[in-house]
Amino acid sequence: MTKLTRRILVTALALAAGSAMAQDIKPRLIRFGYGLAEASNQGRAVKLFAEQLAAASGGKMKLRAIGGAALGPDTQMQQALIGGAQEMMVGSTATLVGIVKEMALWDTPFLINNAKEADALLDGPIGEKVKAKLEEKGLVGLVYWENGFRNLTNNKRAVARLEDLDGIKLRVMQNNVFLDSFKSLGANAVPLPFSELFSALETKAVDGQENPYNTILSSKFYEVQKYLTVTNHVYSPWIVLVSKKYWDGLSKDERAALQKAAVAAREFERKDTRDEAAKALTDLKAKGMQINELSPAEAGRMRDRLTRVNASIAANVGMDLWNETQAELGRLRAR
Numbered sequence: 220m221t222k223l224t225r226r227i228l229v230t231a232l233a234l235a236a237g238s239a240m241a242q243d244i245k246p247r248l249i250r251f252g253y254g255l256a257e258a259s260n261q262g263r264a265v266k267l268f269a270e271q272l273a274a275a276s277g278g279k280m281k282l283r284a285i286g287g288a289a290l291g292p293d294t295q296m297q298q299a300l301i302g303g304a305q306e307m308m309v310g311s312t313a314t315l316v317g318i319v320k321e322m323a324l325w326d327t328p329f330l331i332n333n334a335k336e337a338d339a340l341l342d343g344p345i346g347e348k349v350k351a352k353l354e355e356k357g358l359v360g361l362v363y364w365e366n367g368f369r370n371l372t373n374n375k376r377a378v379a380r381l382e383d384l385d386g387i388k389l390r391v392m393q394n395n396v397f398l399d400s401f402k403s404l405g406a407n408a409v410p411l412p413f414s415e416l417f418s419a420l421e422t423k424a425v426d427g428q429e430n431p432y433n434t435i436l437s438s439k440f441y442e443v444q445k446y447l448t449v450t451n452h453v454y455s456p457w458i459v460l461v462s463k464k465y466w467d468g469l470s471k472d473e474r475a476a477l478q479k480a481a482v483a484a485r486e487f488e489r490k491d492t493r494d495e496a497a498k499a500l501t502d503l504k505a506k507g508m509q510i511n512e513l514s515p516a517e518a519g520r521m522r523d524r525l526t527r528v529n530a531s532i533a534a535n536v537g538m539d540l541w542n543e544t545q546a547e548l549g550r551l552r553a554r
């Protein structure tokens with residue numbers, strides 16, 4: 220070893236030791252719950268989150284990933300976080316509306332047109348503002364991940380016209396916007412937690428549901444659903460949450476490690492989800508689903524009906540937030 224390389228090596232080691240020591244990070248075990256299967260875009264991203272968190276904390280912060288709603292459906296986990304009985308979760312923003320009414324903004328049918336708009340809106344000032352509302356309710360939102368554009372499946376008939384939805388018993392998330400949206404389309408909308416959905420479809424307690432392609436695949440809904448209609452009726456985000464009680468007890472460095480891992484996992488998750496969604500229709504066809512697109516005229520009729528709920532969403536989230544969102548989308552679209 221030359222003198223120079225030795226000096227470089229010694230300096231590098233001292234720096235590494237220094238930064239590890241300077242970091243105020245204690246051994247931590249985080250129970251992180253999620254609703255989908257381990258073999259899903261959600262499960263893959265949680266796994267990456269765990270790896271990134273270990274890397275960012277010198278191996279001190281460990282994440283125990285608990286998937287498949289084993290810790291309960293989204294709403295139950297949210298309460299466990301608020302009470303401090305569980306540290307973290309990822310789930311739909313839609314199931315948070317009972318806690319933070321502004322979250323209903325993301326349930327607005329056809330609000331977001333594409334991935335670029337989604338990322339800009341969610342990661343920008345509007346997304347931050349909505350996320351910040353969680354804190355006074357005992358939750359901390361780290362980042363939004365992609366659930367995706369939702370599409371309709373059912374077991375009764377191919378939905379080609381608005382009238383085809385008449386009387387279809389359709390599971391929706393536990394959220395009034397979704398309930399009203401699908402009632403206004405003529406469906407018999409029934410709110411159910413996601414964890415009960417597969418068996419409700421299997422036993423024909425409900426005829427259909429709506430979720431992104433990724434979830435229709437990873438939750439094997441194709442086994443119990445015949446028809447898929449491409450509706451893209453709303454872009455659904457997921458949000459990574461931390462118990463505020465837990466967060467308040469963390470050091471600055473521990474919080475920074477969590478945030479860093481959450482952002483890295485978000486970048487991975489969005490790409491992974493989009494890659495999977497891009498080829499999902501081929502996969503779902505191969506699994507035997509019958510897929511149809513709507514004619515422009517019928518898509519327009521559905522859109523008109525669905526956007527009838529917009530006025531009440533605007534009133535619920537507040538006109539200021541609604542108008543700011545429209546202005547921000549206008550700016551994004553003019554770029």
Ligand code: TK8
Pocket residue numbers: 253254255293310311366392412413429430431434455
């Ligand atoms: C998973 C759910 C799911 C959502 C739903 O826990 O309930 O349909 O789309 O992703 O949050």
